[in-house]
Amino acid sequence: MSDDTAVPSRDGARCDMVGLLLLAACAAWTVLSAEGRQARPEGVLLGLLAVTTGYAMGRIAGASLPVTGLLAPAVGVAVFVPAFGRPVLGEDAQAALLALSVGAACCAGYSATGRVLPRACGALALVLAAESLLTYSLVGALACGGTLLVAGSVHRTHGRARASALLAICALAAVGTTVVLARTGAGGAPVPADRLTLWREALTDLGEQPLRGVGPGDFGSGNASSAALQAAAEQGWPGVALLGCAFAWTLWALARSPRPTPAALSAAGALTSLAVLASVTPVLGAPAVAVGAGLLLGLGAARP
Template identity: 50%
Template sequence: MPYPEVVGAAVLAACAAWTLVATAGRPTARPEGVLLALLAVTAGYAAGRVAGALLPTLAPAAAALAVGVAVAVVPGGLSGGSLAPPLHYGNADAALLSLGVGAACCAAWSVRRTWPRLALLGLAAALAGLTLVAGSAVAFATGAGTLLVSGTAARLRRRGPLLAVLALCAVLAGGGTVALAFGAVPGGVRGTAVSGLSERRVDLWSDALDQVRQDPLRGVGPDRFAERSVTAQADGDTAKAGSAPLQQAAEQGLPGLLLLVCAFLWALWVLLRSPRPAAVALSAAAALTGLAVHASVDYVLSFCAVTAGAGLLLGFATARPVAEEAPARR
């Protein structure tokens, strides 16, 4: 097994193990959701590696088209949106569409002919536009950003600088949510951010920080955020924290947050070392970074379809096509 895969397996195994550590001694903790998400990522990545090796263009193109058709036919299918007019798609569907943009871009830069490439880039643009119809400004921004990065990456010879910029974008998004929760931003900036999100979501983020302070090592336990959140209890619901990094820190402590960051950095690392063309790897990196930014302000990683889609896209962009290995075997 290549070295990057060994590191990735170790990171995912550590995430699963720490989830069980954070669960120990807490009867109401429920680790199943996190473990299922890890399984979805792993299965998606394995499937993407196999499909990407056998069908480097057709597999990501088919995945992107399938996402677009599924969301268009059943709007709100993942998020429980309404089918009655006006149609409501939901955040998970929009996140899946943004991953579809990345898959379409990967397929586009896997072909050499101009017309198929333009058609696939057109599919990517259509999926990005569908995120706007879905009503998710964040997903539309990430989809448009993926298209921009994909076009720029075709002219780059080195991947490292752009991957570093993408990592910085994810860090800034996560840091911004923490700053809002702390109230460490100017009033005007906070007002603009709250108008685009909601006051309640920022209150949930503040509750997550309070839970981190209670137990910074192990957190309050997997899936216990709602029962310990003042805001969620006041509303009588089972709300998520609305931010993957903050919920991870609240439920699994700072080590759990560190493992989540390590998993993202590992994804960027394997894309840096990917045997695929730079445009393919960087398109996938942009889409996954967009998902990380989206997850910083929404609970999209709570849906297994989204986590499996992220793993699938990473597998597509890191697979070594069988056709490229044939000459070496002869």
């Protein structure tokens, strides 16, 4: 899984500044959309803090330990999920961590040199993907498989812009499909009725409060089982736009990473799989998943 094509280090100051401003905008809009209401913005703000903490840890670890920093959390998840995952995390959250770990293992394999370590990273990625079959989460297993497919298909890719655009389209298509299913009643798709009800409720709240939503943490049923629809219901269209911009920035940060192109795209594929999974499940509500997403992004974008 090694690749000799490396991307020269790039000045990421502009990208980092945009990310900082975007984080501030997300936090500010969360507070503004809760202003004057009995809303509870603490959950969203803590989620932003979890992602930011993971990202900072990833940037530090990735700068000093480019390969080990990726392998350590992947191995940890490979051991943790089958041993302790079920009592601690839900099935979808376990699968989300496994998908992120598959991306980390593949990113490590493309970043490593020699023959033995890249092959060991590839074997670890296969083990992690196989473990997703034990979580009883169909969409989670598909997310892990999708991550593995992306990582395996980019081994000779040199251009990042087109691949990043395709990944963005996949995430957008997942959100669009969720909206269509909510409006049409699934049309025979294997979506639980209670989840469809939550999605419809979120769309109803968006229609009634398109600008500010009903307020962070004030969605009637607690969780909409979709990150995009949750943001739409609680923070209106600006909340959805900020969430979309955050994901776009994620792909941009990885596109500017000095890591080899296949390594950066493997991380981008894992985060896209998480975005797809989050469009139909409440996985981003799990702190471990939020920290893991930030950690992988930081590791993938780190400049050794």
